[in-house]
Amino acid sequence: MNTVKIGGVPEHFNLAWYLTLKNGEYKQENINLRWHDYPGGSGAMSKALRKGDIDIAVILTEGIIKDIIEGNPSKIVQTYVETPLIWGIHVGADSPYQSINDLKETKAAISRYGSGSHLMAYINAQNNNWNLSKDLQFEVVKNLDGAVNALTNGSADYFMWEKFMTKPIVDKGIFRRLGNCPTPWPCFVIAVSNDFIENRSNELQTILNIINNSTKNFKTIPDIDKVIAARYDQKLEDVQEWLSLTEWSQNNMSQVTIHKIQEQLLALDIIPNIVPYDALVHNLG
Known part of the structure; x- marks a missing residue:
């Protein structure tokens, strides 16, 4: 076999x-x-x-x-x-950020460079007319568990991941979802x-x-x-x-x-x- x-x-x-x-x-x-x-x-x-x-x-x-x-x-x-994949844009429950525009120039948690969470941060930035070279910063967190830690301890400010897989984390009050960003393909x-x-x-x-x-x-x-x-x-x-x-x-x-x-x-x-x-x-x- x-x-x-x-x-x-x-x-x-x-x-x-x-x-x-x-x-x-x-x-x-x-x-x-x-x-x-x-x-x-x-x-x-x-x-x-x-x-x-x-x-x-x-x-x-x-x-x-x-x-x-x-x-x-x-x-x-x-x-x-x-x-399309519907990416939720998440912050920690205690985060001061209340809207997607508040996230301009803050740090995005990403699983790794070249990943969907990395590339979709650019799509989100473009959707909101941000400066792609100045308004994006990244913190590599490896996976969803790493993102939970990063958004909880403040080493990153927001995290983009498929909204239905992160919904239980939102429901538990660990993340707040500020909006969605579907893939344009x-x-x-x-x-x-x-x-x-x-x-x-x-x-x-x-x-x-x-x-x-x-x-x-x-x-x-x-x-x-x-x-x-x-x-x-x-x-x-x-x-x-x-x-x-x-x-x-x-x-x-x-x-x-x-x-x-x-x-x-x-x-x-x-x-x-x-x-x-x-x-x-x-x-x-």
Whole structure:
């Protein structure tokens, strides 16, 4: 049985992977798919792809595009979640800041440089007409637990993370959410190392077929809202809202969408130049 290593965030977006693994669907195809949680997010996964620690990553679109342009030997093979990610903008419960504009020139907690929490701070700054070179400062906190510590002890002032995953922390009175910042593009893609694409494309296609069959029918799984609520410590009504806002994809990203994303990242000075579509995307076809 051939081993394949895959990474993703331990969040409700990836429950379909857990369910297909639990059902033994990959083993039925002689594939030993090994899932690795990356609570540090896309920056940590990009590093793991580069090092060969994983073959496949379920990763934020903006993070992997930036990293491929910077030399990550991988390609996007499919969009995974078609809808935007809704980033909540959070401060500590006792923070003096009451509005997003109060956060200008303060310090953002980020999981690591090149991560979604880092790149989305630029999107938020642009949305609010801040000076991108003067009004942004960063404190690396590694993950959500690190952000809780940083916002509580004052080593950082605000933190951007998916709003439904942070909702329990808001409900407990640890964070306050000042607003939201949706990604202006489909939020998650499946990225694969070039070596794996070149040498194991049949296994890759099998894995994609299995996960796509699962995501296509994900919302119709009996009591899936209750399963998610229990597994991720969420309120049922929050899960139901999240499900209503989330659409998975079984297709690759179009040239038009890839170009638009690059234009936005270039305007924010997050990438140095725009590269051809086939430098970022591989269509299995």
